[in-house]
Amino acid sequence: xxxxxxxxxxxxxxxxxxxxxxxxxxxxxxxxxxxxxxxxxxxxxxxxxxxxxxxxxxxxxxxxxxxxxxxxxxxxxxxxxxxxxxxxxxxxxxxxxxxxxxxxxxxxxxxxxxxxxxxxxxxxxxxxxxxxxxxxxxxxxxxxxxxxxxxxxxxxxxxxxxxxxxxxxxxxxxxxxxxxxxxxxxxxxxxxxxxxxxxxxxxxxxxxxxxxxxxxxxxxxxxxxxxxxxxxxxxxxxxxxxxxxxxxxxxxxxxxxxxxxxxxxxxxxxxxxxxxxxxxxxxxxxxxxxxxxxxxxxxxxxxxxxxxxxxxxxxxxxxxxxxxxxxxxxxxxxxxxxxxxxxxxxxxxxxxxxxxxxxxxxxxxxxxxxxxxxxxxxxxxxxxxxxxxxxxxxxxxxxxxxxxxxxxxxxxxxxxxxxxxxxxxxxxxxxxxxxxxxxxxxxxxxxxxxxxxxxxxxxxxxxxxxxxxxxxxxxxxxxxxxxxxxxxxxxxxxxxxxxxxxxxxxxxxxxxxxxxxxxxxxxxxxxxxxxxxxxxxxxxxxxxxxxxxxxxxxxxxxxxxxxxxxxxxxxxxxxxxxxxxxxxxxxxxxxxxxxxxxxxxxxxxxxxxxxxxxxxxxxxx
Amino acid sequence: xxxxxxxxxxxxxxxxxxxxxxxxxxxxxxxxxxxxxxxxxxxxxxxxxxxxxxxxxxxxxxxxxxxxxxxxxxxxxxxxxxxxxxxxxxxxxxxxxxxxxxxxxxxxxxxxxxxxxxxxxxxxxxxxxxxxxxxxxxxxxxxxxxxxxxxxxxxxxxxxxxxxxxxxxxxxxxxxxxxxxxxxxxxxxxxxxxxxxxxxxxxxxxxxxxxxxxxxxxxxxxxxxxxxxxxxxxxxxxxx
Numbered sequence: 001x002x003x004x005x006x007x008x009x010x011x012x013x014x015x016x017x018x019x020x021x022x023x024x025x026x027x028x029x030x031x032x033x034x035x036x037x038x039x040x041x042x043x044x045x046x047x048x049x050x051x052x053x054x055x056x057x058x059x060x061x062x063x064x065x066x067x068x069x070x071x072x073x074x075x076x077x078x079x080x081x082x083x084x085x086x087x088x089x090x091x092x093x094x095x096x097x098x099x100x101x102x103x104x105x106x107x108x109x110x111x112x113x114x115x116x117x118x119x120x121x122x123x124x125x126x127x128x129x130x131x132x133x134x135x136x137x138x139x140x141x142x143x144x145x146x147x148x149x150x151x152x153x154x155x156x157x158x159x160x161x162x163x164x165x166x167x168x169x170x171x172x173x174x175x176x177x178x179x180x181x182x183x184x185x186x187x188x189x190x191x192x193x194x195x196x197x198x199x200x201x202x203x204x205x206x207x208x209x210x211x212x213x214x215x216x217x218x219x220x221x222x223x224x225x226x227x228x229x230x231x232x233x234x235x236x237x238x239x240x241x242x243x244x245x246x247x248x249x250x251x252x253x254x255x256x257x258x259x260x261x262x263x264x265x266x267x268x269x270x271x272x273x274x275x276x277x278x279x280x281x282x283x284x285x286x287x288x289x290x291x292x293x294x295x296x297x298x299x300x301x302x303x304x305x306x307x308x309x310x311x312x313x314x315x316x317x318x319x320x321x322x323x324x325x326x327x328x329x330x331x332x333x334x335x336x337x338x339x340x341x342x343x344x345x346x347x348x349x350x351x352x353x354x355x356x357x358x359x360x361x362x363x364x365x366x367x368x369x370x371x372x373x374x375x376x377x378x379x380x381x382x383x384x385x386x387x388x389x390x391x392x393x394x395x396x397x398x399x400x401x402x403x404x405x406x407x408x409x410x411x412x413x414x415x416x417x418x419x420x421x422x423x424x425x426x427x428x429x430x431x432x433x434x435x436x437x438x439x440x441x442x443x444x445x446x447x448x449x450x451x452x453x454x455x456x457x458x459x460x461x462x463x464x465x466x467x468x469x470x471x472x473x474x475x476x477x478x479x480x481x482x483x484x485x486x487x488x489x490x491x492x493x494x495x496x497x498x499x500x501x502x503x504x505x506x507x508x509x510x511x512x513x514x515x516x517x518x519x520x521x522x523x524x525x526x527x528x529x530x531x532x533x534x535x536x537x538x539x540x541x542x543x544x545x546x547x548x549x550x551x552x553x554x555x556x557x558x559x560x561x562x563x564x565x566x567x568x569x570x571x572x573x574x575x576x577x578x579x580x581x582x583x584x585x586x587x588x589x590x591x592x593x594x595x596x597x598x599x600x601x602x603x604x605x606x607x608x609x610x611x612x613x614x615x616x617x618x619x620x621x
Numbered sequence: 622x623x624x625x626x627x628x629x630x631x632x633x634x635x636x637x638x639x640x641x642x643x644x645x646x647x648x649x650x651x652x653x654x655x656x657x658x659x660x661x662x663x664x665x666x667x668x669x670x671x672x673x674x675x676x677x678x679x680x681x682x683x684x685x686x687x688x689x690x691x692x693x694x695x696x697x698x699x700x701x702x703x704x705x706x707x708x709x710x711x712x713x714x715x716x717x718x719x720x721x722x723x724x725x726x727x728x729x730x731x732x733x734x735x736x737x738x739x740x741x742x743x744x745x746x747x748x749x750x751x752x753x754x755x756x757x758x759x760x761x762x763x764x765x766x767x768x769x770x771x772x773x774x775x776x777x778x779x780x781x782x783x784x785x786x787x788x789x790x791x792x793x794x795x796x797x798x799x800x801x802x803x804x805x806x807x808x809x810x811x812x813x814x815x816x817x818x819x820x821x822x823x824x825x826x827x828x829x830x831x832x833x834x835x836x837x838x839x840x841x842x843x844x845x846x847x848x849x850x851x852x853x854x855x856x857x858x859x860x861x
Contacts, residue, residue: 306656
C-alpha cells in the first residue's frame with residue numbers, strides 16, 4: 001500500500017498547507033497493518049470548517065475506540081490544492097496515514113448542509129472512486145453518508161451506497177461487526193448492502209424503486225426486495241449519560257472556525273419552531289446530567305489547553321440546570337482564564353447576571369434570533385417569543401453595558417405580508433429606542449444594532465415542507481422593502497444572497513432526479529457552493545437546463561398534503577399527521593406549547609426516552 | 622516611598638521544530654505553546670489588560686517549510702518553578718514535532734529573545750541541485766568574495782544590496798547524501814539575512830539553477846552578542 005507523498009513544491013505554494021499535513025494534537029495513531037477495518041471519515045468542505053464539527057470529533061474517537069478499526073480523516077482540498085493534486089496525479093488521502101481513500105473499506109461523508117453536495121462528488125472523483133454507486137466494483141470502498149441532510153437522501157441516492165439515519169453511537173458497532181464477519185467470509189459488496197437491511201436506520205437506495213407521475217411528482221416509492229423495510233426509522237440514543245463522549249478532542253494546528261472545545265448539553269430541542277428542521281429531526285430532547293457535563297468539561301479542557309469552552313445544543317438555555325451549569329463552569333474555570341461561550345442563548349431566558357460574569361472573562365457580541373418582525377408571524381412560525389421578551393432582553397443587555405446587538409430575521413416565511421417586512425425595521429428601531437431610555441451616564445458609546453435577514457428555505461420534516469419558497473427575485477424585492485424602512489443611522493441592515501438560498505431550496509427538497517443536475521454542475525466546475533467567491537449560479541442554472549431538471553418544481557411549488565414526498569420513506573419519529581396539524585395551526589397563527597409545558601403528541605415519545613418521559617419520571621418520584 | 626521592584630519569574634525555553642510541523646506557521650506555533658502551557662498546568666502570568674493574554678514571546682520567526690533544533694520562547698510565571706520540571710511537564714503534553722531541549726531561568730534584567738538576537742545559524746541542504754563535490758568546489762571562493770550584490774526585498778520593492786557583510790560564517794558540511802552548507806547569518810531588527818537568499822546566490826555563483834522548492838533548511842541555533850562573541854540565546858541568560 002503506497003503512501004501519498006506531497007512534494008514541497010505543492011505545500012509551499014498552496015494557502016494554509018497545514019490543512020493537508022495532519023499531525024494535530026490528539027490525532028489517533030495506529031498501525032494500519034493491524035487493522036481489520038479502515039474507515040475514512042470525510043467532511044465535504046474545507047479543513048477549518050470540518051474540524052469545527054462536533055459530530056466529527058465524537059465519531060472519530062468513538063470509532064477509534066475499537067481496536068480493530070482505524071478511523072482517519074479527509075477534507076475537501078481548497079481549489080488551489082485541488083489543482084496542484086490533479087496536476088501531479090495525487091489522489092485524495094487521509095491526514096492520519098496519507099493513504100488514498102480508494103484503499104479504505106468505508107468512505108463516509110457527513111452532510112451538514114445541502115450546498116456541499118458537489119464537494120462530495122469531487123472528493124470521490126479525486127479519489128479515483130466511481131461517482132455513481134452502480135459503477136463501483138469489489139475494489140471500491142463502500143460509500144455512506146450521515147448527518148442532518150441525510151434525512152432527505154434522495155438527491156444523493158445515486159451516488160451513495162447507504163445512508164445512516166440517526167445518531168452514530170447507536171449502530172456503528174453493529175455495522176462494523178457485521179462488515180468484519182462479512183469480509184472474513186469473503187462476501188461481496190452487494191451481499192453486505194443486503195445485510196444492512198437488517199440494521200435499523202440504514203437506507204440502501206438500490207433496494208428501492210421510484211415511479212413518477214406525468215407531472216413529475218412521485219407516483220410510488222417501493223422496496224424492490226422483500227427484506228427492505230418500507231419505512232426506515234432513524235436511530236437515537238436514549239441514555240445520554242451512558243453514551244460515549246470523547247475525553248479529548250482533536251486540536252487543530254491552524255485556526256479553525258470554532259477554535260474551542262465543545263460540550264454537548266443535550267440533543268433535540270423542546271421548542272418546535274416550525275421552520276427549523278433540526279427541531280424536528282433530533283427529537284426527543286435528551287439531556288446529560290450536571291455531573292456528567294462538569295466531568296466532561298474538565299477532561300476536555302485538560303486534554304486540549306483551550307481557553308474557551310462552548311456549550312452547544314440547539315437552544316442552550318433550555319437545559320434544565322442551565323444556570324447551575326453555567327455558574328459551575330465559570331467558578332471552575334475563570335481562574336484559568338477559560339471563557340465560556342453560549343452560541344444559542346434564547347432571549348427570554350436571558351440572564352444578566354450570567355452574561356456579566358461571562359463578560360468578566362472576555363467580552364463577546366450579543367445575538368438575538370427574533371426570526372420575524374411581527375408577533376403574528378412569530379406565532380405562525382411558533383417562535384414563542386414576544387416583542388416584550390426581545391425589548392426587555394435588550395434593555396437588560398444595554399444596562400449591562402453592552403452596546404452591540406445583532407438581530408437575526410428571516411424573510412420569505414409562509415403567510416408573510418409587507419407589514420411583517422416593515423416589522424423588521426420597526427423592531428430594530430424599537431431596540432435602538434430602548435437604548436436611549438437608559439440614563440445617559442450609563443451609555444458611554446453609541447448603540448450599534450445589526451439586523452440581518454436570511455432567506456427562508458422550506459425543509460423536509462418541518463410543517464413547512466409543503467410550502468412554496470420565494471424566488472430569488474421575490475427575496476430581493478422583499479429585502480429592498482425592509483431596507484427602505486430602516487431610517488435610523490444606528491441600524492445596519494444585512495441580507496444574504498438569495499440565489500444561494502434558492503438553490504439550497506432545490507437541494508433540500510430534491511428527489512432522485514436532481515442528482516443529474518448536481519453531477520452536471522460538478523462537471524462544470526461547481527465546488528464549494530456555500531462559499532460566495534466560489535458559487536457559480538450561472539453554471540448551476542445551465543446544469544438544470546441541460547439535465548431537464550426544473551428548479552422551480554422543487555423550490556417554488558406548493559405541495560398538497562397527500563403528495564408523496566421524496567423523503568416519505570424515512571421516519572424521524574414525528575408523524576405526518578402532527579406536521580399537517582402544525583401547518584394548519586401556522587395558517588391561523590396559533591402556537592404550540594414547548595415539550596416541557598405540554599406534550600403535543602408529535603410521535604417522538606415512541607423512542608422511549610428524553611423529555612417525553614421527564615414528567616412521568618417526576619410523577620413517580 | 623519606593624515600592625520594592627516586583628520579582629519576575631522569567632524562563633527561556635529552547636525547543637526544536639521537526640518535519641511534522643514544517644508547514645505550521647509561526648503564529649500557529651505560538652498558539653501551540655499557549656495551549657501546551659495550559660495543559661502542563663504551569664503558572665503562566667497573564668497581562669492585565671481588557672483581553673488578558675499569556676506573557677510569552679518568541680525569538681525570530683522560522684520560515685514555513687524549515688525545521689529547527691534551536692528555537693526560543695520566553696515565558697513568565699507567577700511563581701518560580703524548577704527548570705527541569707518545566708521541561709518535563711511541557712514535554713509530557715507537547716505536540717509531536719516539538720521537543721523542549723533546555724529551560725533556563727532568566728536574570729531579572731535579561732532582555733527578551735526577540736530583542737537580544739543578532740545572528741542565526743542554518744544548515745542548507747541542496748538535495749538534487751548540488752552534490753558534495755560542487756559545494757566543496759565553490760564554498761570557500763563564495764565566502765571569500767569582497768561583496769555579494771543581489772536584489773533584496775525591502776518593504777515595498779527590491780533593492781540592490783551587498784549581503785556579504787551579513788554572512789558571518791560559511792562552511793562546507795557536505796556528505797554523501799548531498800551538498801550542504803552551514804551558515805551563520807545576521808538576524809535582528811537592524812540587520813538580517815534570509816538563508817534562502819544565501820542559497821540562491823550560492824547556486825548562481827556555482828552556475829546551478831536555483832529551485833526554491835528543492836532546497837531544504839534547518840535552523841541550528843540563534844545567537845546574541847556577548848563580549849564581542851556570538852553565544853546561544855540561552856547561555857548566561859541567567860546572569861545577564
